[in-house]
Amino acid sequence: MGFCDGESWFTLMIAPSKSIRIGFSVAPIFRIHLHKTDKSILDQIQQYLGVGRVQPQLYNGRDSSLFSVTSIKQCLQVREFFNQYPLQSKKRFSFEAWSKGLDIIASKRHHTREGILELAKLRDKMNMASTRHHLGKYRYRDYEYFRARLSDDNYQLELAS
Secondary structure (H helix, E strand, O other): OHHHHHHEEEEEEEEEOOOOOOOEEEEEEEEEEEEHHHHHHHHHHHHHHOOOEEEEEEEOOEEEEEEEEOOHHHHHHHHHHHHHOOOOOOHHHHHHHHHHHHHHHHOOHHHOHHHHHHHHHHHHHOOOHHHHHHOHHHOOOOHHHHHHHHOOHHHHHHHHO
């Protein structure tokens, strides 16, 4: 799986949401970006894994293709694949943190303050600097942000209204 050692990306998206009681929505993400001329490689990966979707995307100002998996059910299938064919590079540390995050989400613990904080800690360990770059507007959101926000009485009142 040398290809995914170099080109894949694992993260846990945590975004503010007034429609969710805890105040944050959560999504596991597995992605691979390639130049648009290599879309057929992503189509083959999608077909082999039987999950995700491939779509065109403008990435860093360049036309590219994106393979992404974002549902918990499909991410669990991706995890099975990588458990069977382990990553060899340092990316395995991001995968391991992502995998722990999948367990938190699958067990519904992400609906609790403690679960969100656990996910934020795990996310901070994943992909190091690239996580914040790829998440764009959410790049400033780290464990300390979530810890402060979840203990902020005004924020909790704002959610309740």
